[in-house]
Amino acid sequence: MGAFPQGGPGKPGSSLSRHGDQPVLSFCQPSISSMAKWRTPQVRLQANRLRKGYSWNVKPQAIMQLLDAGFDEVIWIDSDVFVTRDIRPLFHALDEAVFVATEHSCSLDRYDHDGAGRRAQLWQLSVGRVLPASLNSGVPG
Amino acid sequence: MEWLKRPIHMQGDQDVLTALLSSTEFAHIPLKTLRRSKHIVQFDGVWGYTTAGAAAESAW
Numbered sequence: 505m506g507a508f509p510q511g512g513p514g515k516p517g518s519s520l521s522r523h524g525d526q527p528v529l530s531f532c533q534p535s536i537s538s539m540a541k542w543r544t545p546q547v548r549l550q551a552n553r554l555r556k557g558y559s560w561n562v563k564p565q566a567i568m569q570l571l572d573a574g575f576d577e578v579i580w581i582d583s584d585v586f587v588t589r590d591i592r593p594l595f596h597a598l599d600e601a602v603f604v605a606t607e608h609s610c611s612l613d614r615y616d617h618d619g620a621g622r623r624a625q626l627w628q629l630s631v632g633r634v635l636p637a638s639l640n641s642g643v644p645g
Numbered sequence: 646m647e648w649l650k651r652p653i654h655m656q657g658d659q660d661v662l663t664a665l666l667s668s669t670e671f672a673h674i675p676l677k678t679l680r681r682s683k684h685i686v687q688f689d690g691v692w693g694y695t696t697a698g699a700a701a702e703s704a705w
Contacts, residue, residue: 563658584688594684598677605662606679609687623664626654632672639666640687641659643679 563641576600579645595645604645608638 554565563580570578579595581587595604618638621631654660665671679685686694 561658585685594679599675602675602677603666604677604679605659605666606685606687607681608659609681618663618667621664621667623654623660624667626652627661627664627668629664629668629670631667632669633667635663635667635676635678637678639659639663639678641657641662642687643685644662 563644567644577645579604580641580643582642585642604643606640606643607636608640 554562554569556565567578567580577595577600579591598604618635621634623638624631648656654664666674666676681687682694682699
């Protein structure tokens with residue numbers, strides 16, 4: 505499993521280290537010295553820049569790069585996530601075809617529900633299924 | 646464009662993700678959702694962990 509927070513104050517790396525021994529690949533900017541604090545036995549800093557991708561676009565680019573590198577599973581964890589327990593049971597025994605995402609918060613002003621697939625409709629895509637809630641991309645895998 | 650002024654389907658990457666996984670082209674992809682309150686608490690004021698969410702979690 506490759507799990508990697510996107511780089512930030514170091515919370516995911518350190519909290520992952522406290523809850524399980526899963527390997528963590530941390531994509532980071534090597535110039536940010538605080539990243540050095542993430543160095544634990546199972547945390548490996550990936551200091552090489554991605555071939556492309558920036559801002560929010562970095563997520564699919566980073567995930568694809570690790571899948572191309574041979575990782576069977578990749579879980580992205582945003583840098584503002586605190587891990588409070590071993591997350592591996594959430595992903596255990598899932599078929600490799602399964603995509604994991606988080607329900608979005610239920611804030612009314614953020615349009616929790618996707619209606620009859622209205623985001624797809626607005627992108628002029630035909631709706632194939634209606635999700636029970638819109639998705640949050642903080643922990644995709 | 647300021648976040649809250651964007652159209653709902655263009656607010657962020659997750660809105661595009663929702664659109665794609667809802668679309669006919671990708672509707673066959675099995676999806677597991679991490680449940681709010683049960684699996685993740687989001688930093689979103691009172692909406693991050695609601696009474697309803699807590700009740701639902703305790704009922705699981």
